[in-house]
Amino acid sequence: MTFLSSGFLLLVGALLITYYVLPKRFRYLALLAGSVVFYALAGRAYLPFLTITVVTIYGAARLLGRSLEKQKAYVAAHKTELTKEALGAYKKGEGRRRTAIFLVCLLINLGLLGALKYTGFLLSAFRAPWEVHWVLPLGISFYTFQSVGYLIDVKRGKYPPEKNFLRYALFASFFPQMIQGPISRYDMLSKTLYEGADFDMDRLGRGLVRIAWGAAKKLIVADRLAPALGLLFGAEAGNYRGSWVFLGMVLYALRLYADFTGGIDMALGVGELFGVILPENFDRPYLSKNIEEYWTRWHMTMGGWFRDYVFYPLNVSKPFLKWTKRLRTKFGDSFLSRLPLYTATLITWLATGVWHGAGWNYALWGLTNGVVIILSLTLKPLYDRFHRRFPSLKEKKAYGAFEILRTFLLMCLIRLWDCYQGPGGVWRAFSSLFTVFNGDAALSGLDALGLSLSAWVIVLCMAALMLFVSLQKGDGSFRTRYLNTPARLWTIAGLLLLLCLLLGAYGPGYTASDFIYGQF
Amino acid sequence: MTFAQLLDILRDLHPDIDFETAEGLIDHKVLTSFDVVSIVAELSETYDVELGAVDIVPENFNSARALFALIQRIENE
Numbered sequence: 001m002t003f004l005s006s007g008f009l010l011l012v013g014a015l016l017i018t019y020y021v022l023p024k025r026f027r028y029l030a031l032l033a034g035s036v037v038f039y040a041l042a043g044r045a046y047l048p049f050l051t052i053t054v055v056t057i058y059g060a061a062r063l064l065g066r067s068l069e070k071q072k073a074y075v076a077a078h079k080t081e082l083t084k085e086a087l088g089a090y091k092k093g094e095g096r097r098r099t100a101i102f103l104v105c106l107l108i109n110l111g112l113l114g115a116l117k118y119t120g121f122l123l124s125a126f127r128a129p130w131e132v133h134w135v136l137p138l139g140i141s142f143y144t145f146q147s148v149g150y151l152i153d154v155k156r157g158k159y160p161p162e163k164n165f166l167r168y169a170l171f172a173s174f175f176p177q178m179i180q181g182p183i184s185r186y187d188m189l190s191k192t193l194y195e196g197a198d199f200d201m202d203r204l205g206r207g208l209v210r211i212a213w214g215a216a217k218k219l220i221v222a223d224r225l226a227p228a229l230g231l232l233f234g235a236e237a238g239n240y241r242g243s244w245v246f247l248g249m250v251l252y253a254l255r256l257y258a259d260f261t262g263g264i265d266m267a268l269g270v271g272e273l274f275g276v277i278l279p280e281n282f283d284r285p286y287l288s289k290n291i292e293e294y295w296t297r298w299h300m301t302m303g304g305w306f307r308d309y310v311f312y313p314l315n316v317s318k319p320f321l322k323w324t325k326r327l328r329t330k331f332g333d334s335f336l337s338r339l340p341l342y343t344a345t346l347i348t349w350l351a352t353g354v355w356h357g358a359g360w361n362y363a364l365w366g367l368t369n370g371v372v373i374i375l376s377l378t379l380k381p382l383y384d385r386f387h388r389r390f391p392s393l394k395e396k397k398a399y400g401a402f403e404i405l406r407t408f409l410l411m412c413l414i415r416l417w418d419c420y421q422g423p424g425g426v427w428r429a430f431s432s433l434f435t436v437f438n439g440d441a442a443l444s445g446l447d448a449l450g451l452s453l454s455a456w457v458i459v460l461c462m463a464a465l466m467l468f469v470s471l472q473k474g475d476g477s478f479r480t481r482y483l484n485t486p487a488r489l490w491t492i493a494g495l496l497l498l499l500c501l502l503l504g505a506y507g508p509g510y511t512a513s514d515f516i517y518g519q520f
Numbered sequence: 521m522t523f524a525q526l527l528d529i530l531r532d533l534h535p536d537i538d539f540e541t542a543e544g545l546i547d548h549k550v551l552t553s554f555d556v557v558s559i560v561a562e563l564s565e566t567y568d569v570e571l572g573a574v575d576i577v578p579e580n581f582n583s584a585r586a587l588f589a590l591i592q593r594i595e596n597e
Contacts, residue, residue, distance in 0.1 A: 156573070156574040157574070158574065292552055292554070293549070296549060296552075307553050308573075308576070311553060311557075312553070312556070312557070312573045312576045313573040315557040315560065315561070316557075316560050316564075316570075316571060316572060316573050316576065321560075321561060321564045321565075321570075324561045324564075324565065325564070325565045328565060341554065341557055341558075341561075344557075377554060
């Protein structure tokens with residue numbers, strides 16, 4: 001089930017009525033019931049796996065919370081009578097218990113995710129004589145990471161565990177984020193998830209605008225481009241080299257952006273209908289001036305997850321700090337003394353790549369990102385020296401535009417791992433960019449990609465509109481500047497829905513494309 | 521460690537920022553995750569101040585004053 005199915009629209013409609021009819025304190029139960037129905041409709045076979053995650057994480061978090069409370073009470077009661085060492089020993093013992101609980105729960109959940117997602121790939125990678133075709137529950141990577149993040153936060157004592165099982169179950173399974181995220185944090189989401197918002201026509205209008213805007217991006221840009229990209233990167237990819245590869249990687253960037261941000265807009269819009277604020281996942285990423293900045297603006301909730309739960313813990317772990325100290329003593333402030341930082345960067349990016357999917361391409365995509373980030377860090381002194389020599393350059397708009405274009409093209413190149421099969425396929429496509437010069441053929445053959453001239457014009461106009469909206473955001477969000485009266489809200493919502501109906505890729509014989517990130 | 525020593529560490533990373541008054545260092549993306557890791561490593565190596573992953577939250581790194589308050593808390597524990 002996707003956002004653009006009649007089943008989903010019916011479910012949201014029925015849920016809206018139920019939600020606002022119920023007394024405030026029961027409204028979260030309507031959301032939980034809706035989430036269960038949504039997930040059962042997406043695939044009844046998925047439900048047991050989600051249940052295992054909900055039950056184990058809830059139980060483990062309660063045990064961790066109890067242990068922390070017990071420790072706090074014990075320390076307060078025995079502070080004066082016990083020595084510092086005795087208290088330290090007690091804390092260590094409780095800490096060990098918590099670590100054991102945490103690891104068992106982590107093993108169950110990451111083991112489940114790993115088994116379902118990677119077993120088939122590993123068997124084929126090691127040429128095992130048998131195959132498996134296990135079910136892969138919708139959004140398993142998203143809900144598992146969201147739940148594990150919650151468990152880590154409870155273990156760290158960032159906040160106490162949720163005591164009410166049903167409230168926790170809703171946090172882990174809130175249906176708009178099950179298709180492709182965002183990956184929420186409990187302390188943020190819980191502020192509005194259980195509130196039982198009052199009915200508000202303006203908020204409803206804002207939610208609808210966001211949903212319609214997301215649908216427009218998905219239907220008018222992403223789905224219209226899908227057949228062309230299927231040709232460029234499909235079985236006949238070998239016929240499309242040189243300028244075709246360039247065209248393909250730029251169109252793929254556009255499609256991925258429209259698809260992923262469109263889906264997130266719809267998730268956030270649906271949340272808004274119920275007064276639930278989900279975290280933003282994008283901040284105009286294609287306007288970034290370097291790769292490090294790009295990754296703080298694209299898929300922000302995933303990037304934040306890996307930063308907070310993998311990258312930082314690795315870097316501040318005792319072995320890594322000791323390693324850094326040893327290398328600094330030996331090599332001073334040189335490239336070699338930063339090896340621990342680079343190792344943590346590569347591990348984090350390898351994990352990010354593998355999170356996206358089972359396949360060598362995903363791992364190599366992650367590692368390529370890590371290597372490029374390390375290179376840019378290593379070259380930073382050179383870059384700084386260059387800017388000290390030409391201090392006015394950074395002030396120039398043209399230079400800013402050059403930095404944006406450079407970052408955009410770099411990200412397009414890294415995404416070739418997404419587009420072609422295997423390192424050989426990626427290499428052949430990449431090298432043809434510099435060896436095959438067929439710009440004329442690519443331009444004159446655009447109609448052979450399955451899109452009519454009018455379809456290209458529609459896609460480009462919508463892309464221009466998306467760029468216009470993104471550029472407005474620099475001075476406050478487009479919504480706060482332009483959608484600030486009920487009349488404007490409802491008019492824009494209506495116009496956007498009309499735009500989807502008139503210009504979207506749908507109709508007889510059309511099946512809504514799945515969201516690209518839904519497969520992760 | 522003193523506030524002045526902390527300012528030295530921060531200025532080494534970004535000589536162009538006035539860390540005595542700057543706020544929102546994380547929120548406004550003045551400090552990157554690599555800067556944060558460098559600060560933690562420097563604090564551990566030179567001043568034996570050990571920050572845990574739990575301490576690395578925006579509130580503690582948004583200003584030099586907030587970071588110094590955290591360091592003092594850790595030193596007093």
